[in-house]
Every structure is written in C-alpha cells, then in structure tokens.
Amino acid sequence: MISQLIFDGLTLGMVYALVAVGYSLVFGILRLVNFSHGSVYAFGAHIAMVVVVTMGYGLIWGLCASIIVTGLLGVAIDKISLEPLRKKKSKQISALITTIGISYIIQNSLMIIFGSESKWFPKIFDLGIIKIGSVSLKSTQVGIFLTSLALLLILSYVIHYTKIGLAMRAIEQNSKAASLMGIDVNQVVSFTFFLGGASAAIAGTLISGYYQVINPQMGFIVGLKAFSAAVLGGIGILHGAVVGGVLVGLSESFAANYLGGGYRDAIAFLILIIVLILKPTGLFGKKHIEKV
Amino acid sequence: MLKMQNIHTYYDNIHALKGINLNINKGEIVTLIGSNGAGKTTTLGTITGLLKPKEGKILYNDEDITCVQPGHIVKKGISLSPEGREVFPQLTVFDNLKLGAYTRSDKKEIDQSYEMVYELFPRLFERKTQIAKTLSGGEQQMLAIGRALMSKPEILLLDEPSLGLSPNLVLLIFELIKDINKLGMTILLVEQNAKMALKVADRGYVLETGKIIIEGNAKELLNDDRVKQAYLGNL
Numbered sequence: 397m398i399s400q401l402i403f404d405g406l407t408l409g410m411v412y413a414l415v416a417v418g419y420s421l422v423f424g425i426l427r428l429v430n431f432s433h434g435s436v437y438a439f440g441a442h443i444a445m446v447v448v449v450t451m452g453y454g455l456i457w458g459l460c461a462s463i464i465v466t467g468l469l470g471v472a473i474d475k476i477s478l479e480p481l482r483k484k485k486s487k488q489i490s491a492l493i494t495t496i497g498i499s500y501i502i503q504n505s506l507m508i509i510f511g512s513e514s515k516w517f518p519k520i521f522d523l524g525i526i527k528i529g530s531v532s533l534k535s536t537q538v539g540i541f542l543t544s545l546a547l548l549l550i551l552s553y554v555i556h557y558t559k560i561g562l563a564m565r566a567i568e569q570n571s572k573a574a575s576l577m578g579i580d581v582n583q584v585v586s587f588t589f590f591l592g593g594a595s596a597a598i599a600g601t602l603i604s605g606y607y608q609v610i611n612p613q614m615g616f617i618v619g620l621k622a623f624s625a626a627v628l629g630g631i632g633i634l635h636g637a638v639v640g641g642v643l644v645g646l647s648e649s650f651a652a653n654y655l656g657g658g659y660r661d662a663i664a665f666l667i668l669i670i671v672l673i674l675k676p677t678g679l680f681g682k683k684h685i686e687k688v
Numbered sequence: 689m690l691k692m693q694n695i696h697t698y699y700d701n702i703h704a705l706k707g708i709n710l711n712i713n714k715g716e717i718v719t720l721i722g723s724n725g726a727g728k729t730t731t732l733g734t735i736t737g738l739l740k741p742k743e744g745k746i747l748y749n750d751e752d753i754t755c756v757q758p759g760h761i762v763k764k765g766i767s768l769s770p771e772g773r774e775v776f777p778q779l780t781v782f783d784n785l786k787l788g789a790y791t792r793s794d795k796k797e798i799d800q801s802y803e804m805v806y807e808l809f810p811r812l813f814e815r816k817t818q819i820a821k822t823l824s825g826g827e828q829q830m831l832a833i834g835r836a837l838m839s840k841p842e843i844l845l846l847d848e849p850s851l852g853l854s855p856n857l858v859l860l861i862f863e864l865i866k867d868i869n870k871l872g873m874t875i876l877l878v879e880q881n882a883k884m885a886l887k888v889a890d891r892g893y894v895l896e897t898g899k900i901i902i903e904g905n906a907k908e909l910l911n912d913d914r915v916k917q918a919y920l921g922n923l
Contacts, residue, residue, distance in 0.1 A: 559790075562779075562783060562786065562787060563787070563790065565776070565778070565779060565783075566776050566779065566787050569776045569777055569778055569779065570774055570775075570776055570777075572738070572770075572774065573770065573774040573775070573776065574776075574787070575738070575758045575759065576736065576738070576758055576762070576768055576770060576774075577762065577787045577788060577790045577791075577835075577839070578758070578759040578760075578762035578763060578790050578791035578839065579759065579787070579790055580757075580759050
C-alpha cells in the first residue's frame with residue numbers, strides 16, 4: 397500500500413518536475429516568473445491530442461509534434477511580448493503582468509478552438525501490470541516515470557555539458573559580461589524558452605495520457621503546483637526543481653489517501669508555506685547578495 | 689588601427705562623451721586617464737558596442753564599427769576586460785576562460801590560447817577547477833584579463849585593472865600588461881592610477897568631463913605640469 401502511494405507520488409512528481417524546470421530555467425536567466433507556463437503546458441497537451449486523437453498518429457508523433465510546436469510557442473511568447481519589454485528596459489513587474497495576460501490569451505484561444513469541455517485522451521504506455529517482487533506497478537506509471545527521468549537527465553546534460561548550456565549559466569550569473577564574451581543573449585533566452593515549452597509539452601501529454609482527460613483549464617492548477625515545486629526546491633536551481641516536484645507529488649499522493657481527495661491540492665501549498673517560513677530561499681537555494 | 693572620430697555618447701539626457709577623438713596604432717600601449725566620471729568607461733563601452741554613440745564614427749582597420757553589436761565586436765578582434773572584473777562567480781576558472789573563447793571554434797587554436805593564458809598567469813592554472821568567487825581580488829583580475837585574451841583579440845581593452853589591488857599586485861599587473869604587449873597585443877589601458885599607467889604606456893590621453901584635454905607621448909605627459917597638478921600630485 398505504502399509502496400503504491402510512493403510510486404503514485406513519484407510518477408506525478410516527475411511530471412511536476414518537468415513543468416517546474418521550465419519555471420526555473422526562465423527564472424534563472426531572466427529573473428522572471430513566467431506565469432504563462434501553465435497555459436503552455438495545456439497548449440502542449442492539446443497539440444498532442446490533435447495529432448494522436450484527431451489525426452490518428454501514434455503517441456511518439458504526438459509527442460514530437462507537441463515538443464516542436466510548443467517549444468516554438470515558448471520562443472514566440474518571448475519574441476513578441478517579452479523581448480520588446482527588455483529592449484525598453486521596462487520594470488520587471490510589467491513583464492510579470494504580461495506573462496499573466498499571455499496565459500489568459502492562450503487558455504481562451506484553446507477554449508475557442510477546442511471548446512471548454514473535457515475531452516478524451518488515450519491511455520499511454522498501456523501494457524498492463526508489471527510485477528517486481530511483491531510490488532505491482534502500472535505500466536503507464538512506469539512509462540511516465542522513465543520518460544520524465546530521461547528528459548530531466550537530457551536537460552541536465554544540456555545545461556551542464558554543452559556550449560549553449562554554459563552560455564545559459566553565464567547569462568544567469570552576469571548577463572553584461574556574457575554579452576561581452578560574444579554571447580547573443582536574446583538567442584540564448586529564446587533557446588531557454590524553447591526548452592521550457594518543450595518540457596511543458598511533454599509533461600502535458602504524459603499527464604493527459606495518465607488521467608485520460610484534457611481541457612483548456614488543465615494548466616492552471618498544475619502550473620501553480622509546479623511553481624510551488626520550483627520555489628520549494630529553490631527557484632533557478634535545476635535539481636531543486638526536481639526535488640521540489642517529487643516532494644509535491646508525494647505529498648499529494650499521501651494526502652489524497654490519508655486526508656481525503658479534497659486536500660490533495662492544498663497539501664502542496666501547505667508544505668510550501670512551511671518551507672518558506674523556515675528557509676526562505678527554498679531547500680537548495682543560496683542567499684543571493686545583490687552587489688551594487 | 690582603431691580610430692574614434694568625434695564621438696558623442698549620451699546616457700538618456702546626460703551628455704557623457706563630448707566629441708572624443710582617439711587613435712591607436714598597432715603594437716602600442718595607449719592609456720586613457722582621468723578622474724571619476726570623466727567618461728573613461730563610457731569610452732570603452734562605446735567601442736565595444738554596449739553603448740551607441742549619437743554622433744561620430746569608430747573605425748577599426750578602416751572598417752566602420754560604430755553600431756556593431758558587442759558579440760560581433762569580439763569576433764572582429766576587440767576584447768574588453770571590464771571594470772570590476774565581472775567574472776562569472778559560480779563558474780570554474782576553466783569555464784570562465786572557455787566563455788572567453790565563445791566566438792571561436794578551432795579547437796587547436798583555442799588550446800594554444802589556454803596555454804598562453806596559463807603561461808602568463810600560472811596562478812590560474814593552479815586554480816583551474818576552483819569557482820571564480822573563491823579567488824582573491826588579484827586572481828580575479830588575472831582571470832578577467834585572461835578571459836579577454838581567450839578571444840584572441842588584436843586589441844585588448846583594459847578597464848582599471850589595478851582597481852582595489854594592493855600596491856604589490858598593482859606592480860605585478862602592470863608588469864603583466866607589458867608582457868602581453870610584448871606578445872604583439874595592442875592595448876588600450878584605462879586607469880585612474882595615472883602615474884603607473886603613463887609609465888608603461890607609449891602614448892596617453894587625458895580625459896576630463898567627456899573631453900580629451902591633453903594628449904601626447906606618455907613620458908612627456910608624466911612631466912606635464914597640468915597632468916601633474918590634476919592627477920599625479922606633487923611628485
């Protein structure tokens with residue numbers, strides 16, 4: 397029973413981690429909380445639905461299409477709405493409010509195009525039950541867990557071992573010096589938005605295939621929870637987002653079982669509040685000293 | 689090699705550079721001295737493309753580079769070691785240097801640059817895997833200069849390399865500047881420490897409130913009464 401709860405929580409948690417990483421990447425590089433991220437997640441799920449349900453291609457194609465289109469949506473959000481603000485050196489709060497506006501534009505566009513009712517999405521990785529010793533696991537969960545894990549490892553590799561990853565970390569620490577090195581900051585920011593959009597698309601598709609429903613508002617609560625996960629782990633820190641995501645997933649799974657379904661959403665935020673009171677920078681956050 | 693012609697730069701409404709004319713020849717060390725707020729850093733910012741002048745032209749090897757983006761300026765062979773070092777604090781010394789070579793792709797040549805930098809600054813080699821914020825001020829300055837050298841520039845712009853260093857280290861840094869120059873690098877050195885700067889330089893410009901008020905041979909400037917009074921004190 398406990399092991400089942402743990403595995404439920406881990407599966408959900410890994411997906412939250414994928415979404416949380418998107419918040420963290422963008423925050424790291426722009427010091428901006430991108431509140432449109434939840435809608436981007438819902439958008440990704442809808443693209444997968446069009447390819448898988450409407451057009452009848454396999455899940456792999458749905459994922460690929462969703463990754464590319466949603467990644468490009470992320471780039472477009474930055475190019476159309478945020479880059480002009482940076483050029484004008486406007487206040488951070490304007491960018492923040494802009495992302496909230498974008499979130500509503502995406503969500504309402506989805507409602508206009510697809511309707512606001514819940515739609516069906518096929519179950520993914522459906523191979524029945526896998527037994528390991530006395531523990532029996534649903535193949536869907538195993539598939540989701542492994543896919544998320546693989547993607548998080550790829551993301552981590554990109555950030556720590558590639559040239560563009562080095563450029564991302566450089567901009568995060570000192571964007572003026574980074575541009576002096578010849579790094580095209582806007583290009584790297586676009587790449588970051590692409591990564592964020594792509595990982596949200598994958599998360600959206602996986603969750604749709606898990607619950608087998610999809611609707612335009614699906615990004616709202618997941619977005620909030622993933623944001624909590626990012627803050628919980630220390631926003632801007634990649635492994636922090638992953639640990640935060642898993643913690644949120646586990647707490648949700650245990651709360652749903654022991655406290656009843658009504659508390660499953662509340663418990664994540666309760667944990668967040670407690671952690672922030674005890675350690676305001678999040679679990680892995682470092683103190684950020686602003687030098688003038 | 690590098691020419692600034694009648695450059696006017698503004699920060700919004702503040703007229704920071706009021707018609708700068710400056711000329712750097714290949715192989716020289718040229719120094720730009722002046723007190724706080726004279727426009728030294730602004731001049732470098734204008735050359736590197738971080739700031740855009742409202743009027744005037746910058747020519748580099750007879751090519752107009754006035755409105756070129758910072759990234760492309762680096763590719764063309766002009767590299768800046770900025771004021772206050774501006775190293776990447778959480779990255780290792782090696783990664784900092786690697787970023788200096790961001791615009792280059794020839795691995796062999798990049799390896800040669802590492803060798804050159806490590807030869808000039810053996811300290812950096814010893815601390816290769818340490819993160820930059822754990823270095824001392826002098827070492828961070830070496831890292832900033834080393835990083836600028838990694839782009840294999842023709843002209844190296846140094847913004848106050850002696851800032852905040854102990855007198856011994858200041859001497860060391862100026863010795864290193866001479867060494868780098870001997871390797872064939874052209875250097876524009878911006879300094880508040882006018883005496884030291886004029887001692888290593890071939891020529892000098894004195895900047896005051898956005899205008900060049902005196903220019904000439906460095907040795908002559910060292911003995912110039914106006915320079916002495918304004919910047920050197922009674923020697």
